[in-house]
Amino acid sequence: MNTGKVTLVGAGPGDPELLTLKALKAIQSASLLLVDDLVSREVVDHAPKTARVVYVGKRGGCKSTPQAFIEKLMLMAAREGESVVRLKGGDPFIFGRGGEEVEHLRAAGIEVEVVNGITxxxxxxxxxxxxxxxxxxxxxxxxxxxxxxxxxxxxxxxxxxxxxxxxxxxxxxxxxxxxxxxxxxxxxxxxxxxxxxxxxxxxxxxxxxxxxxxxxxxxxxxxxxxxxxxxxxxxxxxxxxxxxxxxxxxxxx
Missing domain, CATH: 3.30.950.10 (Tetrapyrrole methylase, C-terminal domain)
Structure with a gap:
């Protein structure tokens, strides 16, 4: 099985110029992006034209994609050999549920990398x-x-x-x-x-x-x-x- 990789990328607060170089490289190499609600369109535009972009909105007080469903999507795509980027507003490890997602993926044997963003x-x-x-x-x-x-x-x-x-x-x-x-x-x-x-x-x-x-x-x-x-x-x-x-x-x- 050609197992892929998941990268949790902090997209920063919204201004695309606040992306880190490492975040930009990860986005540009993705075959699948799972994008949070607060990530700006200008950030998503850095993805390759061949990449699939799936919006999995997460915002407090609003209707959101269930966390279990997002984790299942990441797991399935990685097992199919995809280069998955979970694109989150701010930083994945500051109120971004990044810790939960890393634990879930590692427990399933999936390689995970985290790229910090400006919170x-x-x-x-x-x-x-x-x-x-x-x-x-x-x-x-x-x-x-x-x-x-x-x-x-x-x-x-x-x-x-x-x-x-x-x-x-x-x-x-x-x-x-x-x-x-x-x-x-x-x-x-x-x-x-x-x-x-x-x-x-x-x-x-x-x-x-x-x-x-x-x-x-x-x-x-x-x-x-x-x-x-x-x-x-x-x-x-x-x-x-x-x-x-x-x-x-x-x-x-």
């Missing part, structure tokens, strides 16, 4: 001109999901708030827009209401939108600005630099 949490703050860590404001960063798997325990937001306060951490929350009210209430148990917050929708894309507010007005701001998924919520003192970064861009122009 949207990083691209979001970079687009606003501020860092995730800063020696004066943030000694570390925590990536979290606001959309826990059905039946799984949600993050302990109160404990995370205390840790962020005491250890000077930036919190980066993926898939948190729908749960913003609950997240806000629980974070306020350990963080002051004036804590700076940024919400960035469709980071790195031409239609990116964002709002800067405070933790005390998080849910209110999301509603008033009409921000929706896919968005990243960034909580911490590094957000204070957004106004200064914007002013510097204006002066440079």
């Amino acid at each position: 949207s949490g990083l691209a979001a703050v970079t687009s606003l001109g501020v860092p995730l860590t800063h020696r004066d404001h943030a000694q570390g960063v925590v990536f979290l999901t606001g959309h826990a798997r059905s039946g799984a325990d949600a993050p302990d937001w109160k404990a995370l708030a205390a840790a962020a306060r005491d250890a000077h951490l930036t919190l980066v929350i993926y898939m948190g827009v729908r749960s913003a009210g609950r997240i806000q209430r629980e974070l306020l148990a350990g963080l002051p209401p004036q804590t700076p917050v940024a919400i960035v929708q469709r980071a790195s894309m031409p239609d990116q939108r964002h709002a800067v507010t405070t933790l005390g007005h998080l849910a209110e701001t999301i509603a008033s600005e009409g921000l929706a998924s896919p968005s990243v919520i960034v909580v911490g003192d590094v957000v204070r630099g957004v106004a200064a970064a914007a002013a510097a861009r204006v002066r440079a122009a």
Whole structure:
């Protein structure tokens, strides 16, 4: 049997220019691409014209292709000798179910490679001109999901708030827009209401939108600005630099 290979490729946050060279080479050598919903058309356009492209949408809160079906497709194609690329938004190993897919394929004896991509949490703050860590404001960063798997325990937001306060951490929350009210209430148990917050929708894309507010007005701001998924919520003192970064861009122009 001519067994193929599966490569999990991080397509980045959307901007095709943020693809890594290794990701580009993998896409260009694929015979089958299984593409997530948030991957931009410009990224998929790098695939060979002979490649089959199958969209297997995965987006929180929306109707999605069952994970078991995606894993079955990858397994079948690899066993038929295909060069399979599982193309994921952001990074496969940051809330991309990459770990589950690697375990499933390796257990079946399929060779798997993972190509990292720029995660949207990083691209979001970079687009606003501020860092995730800063020696004066943030000694570390925590990536979290606001959309826990059905039946799984949600993050302990109160404990995370205390840790962020005491250890000077930036919190980066993926898939948190729908749960913003609950997240806000629980974070306020350990963080002051004036804590700076940024919400960035469709980071790195031409239609990116964002709002800067405070933790005390998080849910209110999301509603008033009409921000929706896919968005990243960034909580911490590094957000204070957004106004200064914007002013510097204006002066440079």
